Amino acid sequence: MTKHSDLNSAAIAAHCATGAAHVCIEVVDETGSTNADLLARCATLAGPTLRIAGQQTAGRGRAGRPWVSQADASLMFSLAWHFKGPLHQLVGLPLAVGVALAETMSSLGVPVQLKWPNDLLKDGHKLAGILVETQQAPDGGVWAVIGCGINLLMPDALERQIGRSVSAVPWLAQMERNTLVAALLSRLAGVLAEFDDTGFAPFTERWNLLHAWQGQHVKILDNGQLLQQGVAAGVDHLGRLLLRTDGGLQEVMSGDVSLRLLGE
Structure with a gap:
């Protein structure tokens, strides 16, 4: 090698x-x-x-x-x-x-x-x-x-x-x-x-086109605390994650938050 x-x-x-x-x-x-x-x-x-x-x-x-x-x-x-x-x-x-x-x-x-x-x-x-x-x-x-x-x-x-x-x-x-x-x-x-x-x-x-979790249920964590959850719908023109939630489409800025599949 x-x-x-x-x-x-x-x-x-x-x-x-x-x-x-x-x-x-x-x-x-x-x-x-x-x-x-x-x-x-x-x-x-x-x-x-x-x-x-x-x-x-x-x-x-x-x-x-x-x-x-x-x-x-x-x-x-x-x-x-x-x-x-x-x-x-x-x-x-x-x-x-x-x-x-x-x-x-x-x-x-x-x-x-x-x-x-x-x-x-x-x-x-x-x-x-x-x-x-x-x-x-x-x-x-x-x-x-x-x-x-x-x-x-x-x-x-x-x-x-x-x-x-x-x-x-x-x-x-x-x-x-x-x-x-x-x-x-x-x-x-x-x-x-x-x-x-x-x-x-x-x-x-x-x-x-390369989004791994498109259409999957995900959650947003901040230091282990649940902030939001919804269905991942890609990103917008600013790179914000789009989440489809019961309250409508939400935009999430990256910061120090973590993204996980809902079952993890």
């Missing part, structure tokens, strides 16, 4: 599409968190920067939850991207990133679905997660650092540590890593450039 030590910035760049040619690519064997690394450097970054690590010792997901990983079992990277508009124009960005990752996976023969607001599912279980963190830029724009963790393998010991069922794509782990990263970066660069110009609205239909 290709090891993380084989990751090489020049090899990744060589496989990237023209639209990603301006992205600086950094490869490290190990770090605490690629998101934290880039957030600490936003003020000095010359342009879009991808940082990928073979292992993260302090990776994290939404709401500060830890991202548990094992070297060579996961693909973990962060992409710092400068957006010209103010922060409120980044509403829906995690969902657009999900579209980019899912479409890339599909092109590689791995059909996946999206779970609102920031997960990729395969066979009903979590395959990948997305974390977007932002920092104001001096020019009035915003730096977004987009962290992605994708399960390539799932050793039994790691799944026990995570404590819940997750999914992985063992055959994708056999793919040459530089080529895989280049495919993901190329699609992401195109999607982020489009999002910077248009916002989430043009991605709405693409996201809804």
Whole structure:
């Protein structure tokens, strides 16, 4: 199997599409968190920067939850991207990133679905997660650092540590890593450039076509407390989850709430 030590910035760049040619690519064997690394450097970054690590010792997901990983079992990277508009124009960005990752996976023969607001599912279980963190830029724009963790393998010991069922794509782990990263970066660069110009609205239909729980009964939780329940009806042009309830159609902003199937 290709090891993380084989990751090489020049090899990744060589496989990237023209639209990603301006992205600086950094490869490290190990770090605490690629998101934290880039957030600490936003003020000095010359342009879009991808940082990928073979292992993260302090990776994290939404709401500060830890991202548990094992070297060579996961693909973990962060992409710092400068957006010209103010922060409120980044509403829906995690969902657009999900579209980019899912479409890339599909092109590689791995059909996946999206779970609102920031997960990729395969066979009903979590395959990948997305974390977007932002920092104001001096020019009035915003730096977004987009962290992605994708399960390539799932050793039994790691799944026990995570404590819940997750999914992985063992055959994708056999793919040459530089080529895989280049495919993901190329699609992401195109999607982020489009999002910077248009916002989430043009991605709405693409996201809804990949919606894992369309038409299913779901519940919205906040720190374990039930906030709402209803039938999932996709997302709107702002990336808000649409719920059909007894009181009519409700829009739910992501924040730190969690989405679950009603029976879970």
